[in-house]
Amino acid sequence: MLKGEMIISNRNYVFNLVCFVLIVSGGPAHGRRLLSKGRPAPNNAAPFARWLVSQNSWGVLSTIADDLGGAPFGNVVSFSDGLPDHGIGIPYFYLTTLDPTARYALKDHRSSFTISEYPLGTCGQTDPENPTCSKITLTGKLNEVDAKSEEAATAKKYLFTKHTEMKDWPADHDFQVFKLDIEEIFLINYFGGPKPLTVGQYLGAGKDDLTEISENKLDPTFI
Amino acid sequence: MLKGEMIISNRNYVFNLVCFVLIVSGGPAHGRRLLSKGRPAPNNAAPFARWLVSQNSWGVLSTIADDLGGAPFGNVVSFSDGLPDHGIGIPYFYLTTLDPTARYALKDHRSSFTISEYPLGTCGQTDPENPTCSKITLTGKLNEVDAKSEEAATAKKYLFTKHTEMKDWPADHDFQVFKLDIEEIFLINYFGGPKPLTVGQYLGAGKDDLTEISENKLDPTFI
Structure with missing residues (x-):
């Protein structure tokens, strides 16, 4: 099971933590410039995950390609989880069956x-695969949102605010709102393996948490 | 089958091409500044795909998560397909089973x-999901490269040149070279649906093709 493996992985990662830090970073004393004031401390997993999702405008959405032997098919897509700096954590997409x-x-x-x-x-000069350059994978079910629902109208507001050209995309391409119903979260934002993080913790990290951590609880090693 | 669907999609896209161009771009007369001199013309699919792969240093690698109900699991990874400006088209990765x-x-x-x-x-101000902001998905089999082979040594050179910190990653994490054996290519780099492109065409696009197109055959709408 993934969780069991993650615990083992965590132990391995932690065991090698000092070594990795010293080799790759030259030690915390080197420091790195924090470009975003809002970046939560890496050990605050839920607010960090919510920050990472809300700050981004695009990612890769993977589905199962039944016509490619069931291969996992990743595709670059835009998304929005809310108005700027007011993300709700749920990624909404504007997709066409073309x-x-x-x-x-x-x-x-x-x-x-x-x-x-x-x-x-x-991430500055840090490599994209280095665990201190964070990444998140939200796994779950990708579902179409009822086009006549209030949720679809709200999601369109989220999407069109961050992606202004979307509202003018051709009507006959029949773009529809989709959402990811999240079931599992894989977050790497530091050494030590994936951060334990439940969907409840992730969705429950409210605006107050984010604000508080943004302002007062920055990890000193990243300043 | 995907190819059949792509043909239908192509027709739909082409049918809507003028509309989409006019609505989204305000017509070709608006133009957009080409930031990279080396960007091949979008209608030269193979050199364009090779350019897109060789210019990038990271992407999302999707596999099947047997412990997450067979979900397609995307993960941010670094890669290299060759020395800078001398990509061979095959993405190599440096991965650990941690x-x-x-x-x-x-x-x-x-x-x-x-x-x-x-x-x-x-891509300038163009949205990441707009078809003129290109994207590529290489589908196939992800295989470990024999650590003692000449290919692994060459791949490490490719990887460590583009990702200098990799050579210092902890030895006891047991990073190994993996490669994607490509079977299908999905390239979007303009309106009109995915570009038809075989693996043979992609891998056969040599350095001469890339150079010639880079210098002399830029799509005028992108200059």
Whole structure:
């Protein structure tokens, strides 16, 4: 099981933590410039995950390609989880079935959505695969949102605010709102393996938590 | 089958092409600044795909998560397909089984690797999901390269040149070279749906093709 493996992985990672820090970073004394004031401390997993999702505008949405032997098919997509600096943690997408991802999702809802901190510019010279350059994979079910629902209207507001050109995309391409119903969270934002984080903790990290941590609880090693 | 669906999608896309161009871009007369001189013309699919892969240093590698109900699990990874400006088209990775992606791949080789043009900066203000901001998904099998082979030594050179910190990553994490054996290519780099592109065409696009197109055949709408 993934959780069991993660615990073992955590032990291995922690065991090698000092070694990795010293070799890769030259020790914490080197420090790195924190470009984003809002970056929560890595040990505050839920607010950190919510920050990473809310700050990004795109990622890779993976579905099962039934016409490619059941291969996992990743596709670059835009998304929004809320108005700027007011993310709710749930990624919404604006997809058309002219594109394989939406077609695959309608046949098999299993999917994941993956986001990297690297394009935000807050990783500096750190390699995108280095665990201190954070990344998150939200795994769950990709579902179409009822086009006539209040949720769809709200999601469109979220999407069109962050992606202004979307509202003018061609009507006959039949773009629809999709959402990821999150079941598992894989977050790496420091040495030591994936951060334990439940969906409840993630969705429960409110605005107050984010604000408080943004302002007062920055990890000193990242300042 | 995907190819059949792509043909239908192509027709739909082409049918809507003028509309989409006019609505989204305000027509070709608006133009957009081309930030990268080396960006091949979008209609030269093979050199364009090779350019997109060689210019990037990271992407999302999707595998099948057997412990998450067979969900497609995308993960941010670094890669290299060759020395700078001398990519060979095959993405090599440096992965550890402390990370789920390598473990999944060793159980089930089906995978895909997805790259976006957006972080290169050559999309300007265009949305990451707009088809003119290119993206590629290489689908195939993710295989470990024999650690004692000449290919592994060459791949390490490719990887360590583009990702200098990798050579200092902790030895006891047992990083190994993996490669994607490509079977299908999904390239979007303009309106009109995915570009038809075989693996043979992609791998056969040599340095001469890339150079010639880089210098002399830029799409005028992108200059």
